[in-house]
Amino acid sequence: xDLSLSTRNEGDRTIVxxxxxxxxxxxxxxxxxxxxxxSNGSYHIVVDLEGVEFLDSTGLGVLVGGLKRVRxxxxxxxxxxxxxxxxxxxxxxxxxxVFPIHPSVDEAVAARD
Amino acid sequence: xDLSLSTRNEGDRTIVxxxxxxxxxxxxxxxxxxxxxxSNGSYHIVVDLEGVEFLDSTGLGVLVGGLKRVRxxxxxxxxxxxxxxxxxxxxxxxxxxVFPIHPSVDEAVAARD
Amino acid sequence: MATVRLQISATPxxxxxxxxxxxxxxxxxxxxxxxxxxxRLAVGEACSRAVSLHEEFAPHELITLLLADQGTFxxxxxxxxxxGAEARHIDPLEGFDGLGVPETFFAGNGGRMPAGFGLALxxxxxxDVEIDPAGDGPGTVxxxxxxxx
Amino acid sequence: MATVRLQISATPxxxxxxxxxxxxxxxxxxxxxxxxxxxRLAVGEACSRAVSLHEEFAPHELITLLLADQGTFxxxxxxxxxxGAEARHIDPLEGFDGLGVPETFFAGNGGRMPAGFGLALxxxxxxDVEIDPAGDGPGTVxxxxxxxx
Ligand SMILES: Nc1ncnc2c1ncn2[C@@H]1O[C@H](COP(=O)(O)OP(=O)(O)O)[C@@H](O)[C@H]1O
Ligand SMILES: Nc1ncnc2c1ncn2[C@@H]1O[C@H](COP(=O)(O)OP(=O)(O)O)[C@@H](O)[C@H]1O
Numbered sequence: 001x002d003l004s005l006s007t008r009n010e011g012d013r014t015i016v017x018x019x020x021x022x023x024x025x026x027x028x029x030x031x032x033x034x035x036x037x038x039s040n041g042s043y044h045i046v047v048d049l050e051g052v053e054f055l056d057s058t059g060l061g062v063l064v065g066g067l068k069r070v071r072x073x074x075x076x077x078x079x080x081x082x083x084x085x086x087x088x089x090x091x092x093x094x095x096x097x098v099f100p101i102h103p104s105v106d107e108a109v110a111a112r113d
Numbered sequence: 114x115d116l117s118l119s120t121r122n123e124g125d126r127t128i129v130x131x132x133x134x135x136x137x138x139x140x141x142x143x144x145x146x147x148x149x150x151x152s153n154g155s156y157h158i159v160v161d162l163e164g165v166e167f168l169d170s171t172g173l174g175v176l177v178g179g180l181k182r183v184r185x186x187x188x189x190x191x192x193x194x195x196x197x198x199x200x201x202x203x204x205x206x207x208x209x210x211v212f213p214i215h216p217s218v219d220e221a222v223a224a225r226d
Numbered sequence: 227m228a229t230v231r232l233q234i235s236a237t238p239x240x241x242x243x244x245x246x247x248x249x250x251x252x253x254x255x256x257x258x259x260x261x262x263x264x265x266r267l268a269v270g271e272a273c274s275r276a277v278s279l280h281e282e283f284a285p286h287e288l289i290t291l292l293l294a295d296q297g298t299f300x301x302x303x304x305x306x307x308x309x310g311a312e313a314r315h316i317d318p319l320e321g322f323d324g325l326g327v328p329e330t331f332f333a334g335n336g337g338r339m340p341a342g343f344g345l346a347l348x349x350x351x352x353x354d355v356e357i358d359p360a361g362d363g364p365g366t367v368x369x370x371x372x373x374x375x
Numbered sequence: 376m377a378t379v380r381l382q383i384s385a386t387p388x389x390x391x392x393x394x395x396x397x398x399x400x401x402x403x404x405x406x407x408x409x410x411x412x413x414x415r416l417a418v419g420e421a422c423s424r425a426v427s428l429h430e431e432f433a434p435h436e437l438i439t440l441l442l443a444d445q446g447t448f449x450x451x452x453x454x455x456x457x458x459g460a461e462a463r464h465i466d467p468l469e470g471f472d473g474l475g476v477p478e479t480f481f482a483g484n485g486g487r488m489p490a491g492f493g494l495a496l497x498x499x500x501x502x503d504v505e506i507d508p509a510g511d512g513p514g515t516v517x518x519x520x521x522x523x524x
Contacts (some may be wrong), residue, residue: 169267169274
């Protein structure tokens with residue numbers, strides 16, 4: 001299934017809700033979206049992965065790239081995920097140490113370092 | 114998707130409701146069902162194809178085989194189908210001339226030659 | 227989108243694999259949604275026929291399905307059955323009384339359709355079909371194509 | 376259930392074709408439902424990696440996926456990339472600081488994962504994996520297996 005992206009703001013946080021499959025085929029679309037946001041001054045991004053059905057290493061790479069970009073502006077990139085099969089991929093790759101992962105968008109939006 | 118079969122009687126008519134895909138992989142199951150019915154004395158069979166998602170020539174062969182069997186006992190085999198893509202297959206193969214095809218189970222059950 | 231080549235052993239279950247792949251690749255290649263049912267059925271028929279032939283004549287050989295985007299969406303199914311035995315399959319209508327007089331069925335073998343019935347169905351369904359001996363060895367090539375969006 | 380062989384050209388869209396086929400055949404072969412997500416991901420990773428290598432080194436060659444029921448469900452993905460360049464891919468952890476110190480990412484190239492990351496993920500995910508040079512030509516073979524129900 002194709003990737004769906006929808007973006008909204010809450011205060012200075014920008015929430016990107018992702019649906020479908022983030023893989024080698026669709027990841028470029030998410031990459032562009034994150035680059036656009038940062039270019040337009042959104043440095044605090046919450047990526048909501050609850051609608052994601054599939055995530056591969058290309059998708060992880062895009063999230064890491066996004067994190068790198070917001071960090072260059074002292075920003076943050078937080079994830080929302082409660083799906084065990086997606087969380088497992090972050091655990092296996094050690095990326096749970098890199099990304100703050102929250103159980104809900106509200107908690108991710110409220111979180112501060 | 115696998116084949117599902119459910120059988121019930123109305124008077125001297127036996128209705129076989131088929132669901133899923135009737136193809137080279139599943140057709141043997143339908144063939145056995147029809148053979149069983151005829152062996153057990155059901156000679157007036159209505160095959161309800163409304164739940165069928167896919168039908169190929171193996172499936173047609175099984176229906177023709179069933180018709181042959183009930184005819185040997187002066188019986189009947191009627192079909193219920195309103196799905197255009199399934200009807201098309203009967204038309205292309207000329208089998209609309211062989212099978213009485215009805216728009217509902219009620220009409221098929223009520224029909225007499 | 228470029229080439230996909232699928233080879234399956236002669237098993238009815240793999241006819242489903244072939245249908246699944248052909249339909250998914252066709253959709254992604256830009257074939258109209260309205261043609262997908264036709265592709266699913268035609269590919270299934272071509273592969274079912276190949277599986278039957280292989281079961282009888284070449285049980286250990288693979289059947290090859292080629293999906294290619296060549297301006298149109300081209301599907302080729304190639305079996306490894308004997309082309310001699312294939313002669314009777316080449317004319318889809320042969321042995322089938324022109325698809326119009328199906329009483330011949332009832333003389334048949336327990337409801338199995340006459341040889342060539344699957345090809346006849348493909349012929350009635352698909353506008354662009356060619357059926358030829360493979361040339362480079364045993365077997366027959368069924369070549370079908372559909373327009374791309 | 377016997378063999379399926381799928382060959383795809385080096386296109387990201389066909390990684391989806393490969394995932395679809397591997398998952399469907401695995402299910403039908405009797406692999407436990409709980410393993411299907413793992414197979415989908417592992418096959419996707421192996422093929423994504425192969426596509427990247429082919430895009431760079433062998434754009435016109437096909438990538439081969441073999442699915443076989445050999446007591447276990449065995450998936451082999453074979454690329455045609457140079458095995459010389461492959462050396463750095465063989466150790467999944469190399470260049471990745473042991474998967475535990477991911478600050479190395481941030482020195483990287485715009486968020487692309489380091490070479491070998493896909494294989495590292497496969498290694499972390501699948502119990503039975505072997506990664507070897509093909510032997511009979513260029514390329515690498517990633518061989519993975521899962522128990523059958
Ligand atoms: N080659 C493929 N073509 C179409 N669907 C595929 C393919 N491979 C896998 N799929 C799966 O089939 C489902 C439907 O995908 P589809 O609607 O064709 O994708 P999209 O619209 O994103 O191109 C998805 O779950 C997808 O993963
Ligand atoms: N080789 C295959 N394995 C599984 N599903 C397939 C395969 N080929 C096609 N499909 C399609 O995938 C869908 C799900 O089928 P599935 O549930 O696996 O079938 P079943 O349970 O009947 O074996 C169906 O629409 C089916 O046509």
